[in-house]
Amino acid sequence: MFWRKLASDARAAKRRVQGPARNPFWSVQAYADAMATYVSAFAHLKRGRYYKGWCALEQVELALERVVRNAAPEPVLTLAAERAQIITLWQSLFPYRVFASPGFLNQDWACSICGKRSTPIDPCGHIPGQVYDGEFCSVRITKTKILEVSLVLHPVQKYSVLTPEDREHDFSLVAYVVDRLNDPFHAWTGEWTHRRHPHSAFVEHPLDGPCPCNSSLRYRECCWGESGVRVKHFAAQIAGYQAYEEGVVWSGVKPLPLPPPVLPGLPNCDPSPRLVVGPLPQTRCPTLPVRAAMNRQASGPVQVATSSTATRLGLGYL
Ligand SMILES: [Zn+2]
């Protein structure tokens, strides 16, 4: 796969230089590894394995944070920051809201760079999360004790999702978007806003009961005086689709008429902006962002890109 190959080439290139000159190669390697994980996250979502997809997206989020924090060279920094926004958008489509967060008492640990048991009083000088001469610094915990588990809304890591016993999670928004994407880099975006929906849709809610907008006020004192009930709204924009209204939760999209194919073997693919409704950041055909990204990377120190790998990459999840 293209990203695995890019990562291993960056690793090989890193070994050929010394000192801080290795850092840009670490950035390329970390970004390429993150994108390989992103491709597998997309494959999980395509097959309806939402929790596995969620966990892979979380790995990508954390990996991209590491790349951005270490001031990767352009264009890796821009690519990582752009992809991080898409990861946040993906995560917002999931129904997971509450997470288990374990609290640990670490009894023994070592710096991954120098092996020292660094403490605030006797620090080793390496900061976890920073890259030193092409090596990422982390704290290796060798002995720990779990103290407690808290329920939190904003966890450090989002793997420990909680599933209510009496309810199923609703992944319909994730499914809706992923069903309409041809490949992991198909351009799409979306926006969470609010809309007022007519009171006639909420007749079963008594005026003295809780407002259906979940404000924790009474219906009569909250939305009843307004033009409608305030409902969370997601508007999706997907390259090759146009927006229309669907349901009460989000604006749906439907396919635009097929344009004539512009690249041999790539039907349903037109890079011209006229196909896209709404402020899409990328209005290229699904496989083109990959190729553009690759060309930008190819101007850096690592050159492994060929157009055939890009085409394969676009189909990597199949
Ligand atoms: Zn150290």
Ligand SMILES: [Zn+2]
């Ligand atoms: Zn209300």
